[in-house]
Each structure stands twice: as structure tokens, then as C-alpha cells.
Amino acid sequence: MAGKQMLNIVKMKRMKQDGDPISMITAYxxxxxxxxxEAGVDIILVGDSLGNVVLGYDTTIPVTLDDMVYHSRSVARGAKNTFIVTDMPFMTYHGSIDETLRGVSRIMQEGHAQAVKMEGGAEIADTVKRIVQAGVPMLGHIGLTPQSVNQIGGYRIQGKDEADAKRLLEDARALEQAGAFGIVLELVTEEVAAYISSELSIPTIGIGAGRGCDGQVLVYHDVLKYTSNYRNKRFVKTFGDIGEQIRSGISAYVQEVKTRQFPAEEHVFAAEDGVLDNLYGKGKAEIHS
Structure with a gap:
């Protein structure tokens, strides 16, 4: 978008105070x-969901730091005026703080992100604090945390009972106190997500967390049905169907190649007069043309 001003974490907090919803979408x-x-999105998330969506894995767990750096750098080249958050992938922030900071450094310096995102609550608060102290903006992520899908027993809705709701609130407060500039709430019941949002001074960005969050995020490929055999999700609204357009367009191309309709006369280039005669000899040019 021409003349677009990049968002920053101060403006995001002001957007929450003003009731101005934050729009986030993934891109890989x-x-x-x-x-x-160009569409005017506020934040781009280079999510480790690229493992499922782009790389063909069943979960996000196989995604590496090299994968995230590569895709983050690609996104940064295409969105120079948009705030970019890049995921720290599985097990890259649960070891020593030195190892974690090296990974964060790669995301920021090689991946050209403006911030990193990490899954977890109170258990990673000390790590979040150290990252923020190092000068790196950090976005939290609680509720359904895909990197922990094997531990939590699948893709289950969070915050359905009192104990779970209390845990989520405690995690959110711990991340806020550690210095996170915002928190993604994934697959959290609407009532709990709205309450957490009201209790925090930092913005919440929901995905499957209802209408009370300070912003929303969806996966690019879900928004546009950019896949084959798309599986509908209750918390997703699709706004286009480019998957079908891509499939039908390629099918038409294949058909025209098979029937020799493509390339047509308007797609080819002609040599200068006499080139074939000089190349093949007079009288033989027609055989080769």
C-alpha cells in the first residue's frame, strides 16, 4: 500500500486503548x-504453521530455525512497510538462554523480522524477560499451542472450565509482566478470551477466540482457500477461493498444450528473412520450419 506507515508496539497498545482492532495474517x-x-494488513505473522501449509508436514514440530529464517527473509522483502512477527520454532527457546538468544538473533538479523513469537505462558516468562531486555519485541501465544499438540492431546478448545480459565489468565499476566507486547489467544472460549483481554494493558490477537480480542489473525491459505480439498474450520471465514481458480487455470493450460492451441501465433517470435536459408541451405528451410 503506497504511503503505508509501519505499525510499532507503541501504536498497537494505543490501538487497544482506542478500540481499534488489529488485523494480522500469516504469510510465508x-x-x-x-x-x-497492498491489502493494508497491520501485522504479518511468519508462522511455523508453514510446516502444515507450505512444507506438507502433519504438525509444526519438524519446522527448523533455518526454515523460519528463510521464509521470514522472503516475507520481509515483500512487505517493507508492514510489522513482521516471526515464530521461534519447536524447542529453540527451551534450552540455555544463550542458545535461545542466538536463535532470536538469527530471526531478527537474518530473517529481518521486527519481533518474535513464542508459545507458552508462565513457564517461559523468564526467557521472555531476557529476550525483551535484549531489545527484542516478543509476542506471546497461549491457549492451543500447536508445538505442544502431542502433550495436550490434540487440537482442543481451551478455557472451557474454571481451572483452565484461571491457568490461561495467569499465563497471560505472566507474559505481560515479562514484557510481551501482545498475546495471541488460540482456540480459547469467547468468554475467557474477552475477560483476559479486558484484564491486560497489552493487546490480544485471537484465532478461534471470539469477538472480545483486540485483534484477529488467520492463516493466508485459510482466508483464500489456497489449497486442495480444503477442510472447513468453524473459527475461519474464507473470503475467496483461489484454490479452485488455480486448479482450473492450470487444467486449461494443460488442455491447450495437449491440443496444440498453446502457443498460438501471438505467443511466438519470428526470425529475420533468410535466416533459415542460410542455416539449412536453400530449399530446405520449409522442412525445418
Whole structure:
């Protein structure tokens, strides 16, 4: 978007205070980032969901730090005026703080992100504090945490009972106190997500967490049905169906190649007069043309 001003964490907090919802979408490559920026999105998340969506894994767990750096750098080239948050992948922030900071440094310096995102609550608060002290903006992520899918027993809705709701609130407060500039709430009941949002001074960004969050995030490929055999999700609204357009477009191309309709006359280039005669000899040019 021409003349777009990049968002920053101070403006995001002001947006929460003013009741101005924050729009976030994932992107994993240069063309997706270009289009997202042109559409006016506030924040681009280079999520480790690229493992499921782009790399063909069943979960996000196989995604590496190298993967995240590569895709973050691609997105940064396409969205120079949009705030970019990049995920720290599985097990890259649960070891020593030195190892964690090296990974964060790669995301910021090589991946050209403006912030990192990490899954977890009170258990990672000390790590979050050290990252923020190092000068790196950090976005939290609680509720359903895909990197822990094997531990929590699958993709289950969070905050359905009192104990779980209390845990989520405690996690959110711990992240806020540690210096996180915002928190993603994933697959959290609407009532609990709204209450958590009201209790925090930092913005919440929901995905499957209802209408009370300070912003919303969806996966690029879900918004546009950019896949084959798309599986509908209750918390997702699709706004286009480019998957079908891509499939039908490629099918038409294949058909025209098979029937020799493509390339047509308007798609080819002609040599200068006499080139074939000089190349093959007079009288033989027609055989080769």
C-alpha cells in the first residue's frame, strides 16, 4: 500500500486503548507478503504453521530455525512497510538462554523480522524477560499451542472450565509482566478470551477466540482457500477461493498444450528473412520450419 506507515508496539497498545482492532495474517513467501501489504494488513505473522501449509508436514514440530529464517527473509522483502512477527520454532527457546538468544538473533538479523513469537505462558516468562531486555519485541501465544499438540492431546478448545480459565489468565499476566507486547489467544472460549483481554494493558490477537480480542489473525491459505480439498474450520471465514481458480487455470493450460492451441501465433517470435536459408541451405528451410 503506497504511503503505508509501519505499525510499532507503541501504536498497537494505543490501538487497544482506542478500540481499534488489529488485523494480522500469516504469510510465508514474497508474493503473499506483497499482496498482504497492498491489502493494508497491520501485522504479518511468519508462522511455523508453514510446516502444515507450505512444507506438507502433519504438525509444526519438524519446522527448523533455518526454515523460519528463510521464509521470514522472503516475507520481509515483500512487505517493507508492514510489522513482521516471526515464530521461534519447536524447542529453540527451551534450552540455555544463550542458545535461545542466538536463535532470536538469527530471526531478527537474518530473517529481518521486527519481533518474535513464542508459545507458552508462565513457564517461559523468564526467557521472555531476557529476550525483551535484549531489545527484542516478543509476542506471546497461549491457549492451543500447536508445538505442544502431542502433550495436550490434540487440537482442543481451551478455557472451557474454571481451572483452565484461571491457568490461561495467569499465563497471560505472566507474559505481560515479562514484557510481551501482545498475546495471541488460540482456540480459547469467547468468554475467557474477552475477560483476559479486558484484564491486560497489552493487546490480544485471537484465532478461534471470539469477538472480545483486540485483534484477529488467520492463516493466508485459510482466508483464500489456497489449497486442495480444503477442510472447513468453524473459527475461519474464507473470503475467496483461489484454490479452485488455480486448479482450473492450470487444467486449461494443460488442455491447450495437449491440443496444440498453446502457443498460438501471438505467443511466438519470428526470425529475420533468410535466416533459415542460410542455416539449412536453400530449399530446405520449409522442412525445418
Amino acid at each position: 513467501d514474497y508474493p503473499s507478503a506483497v499482496l498482504a501489504e
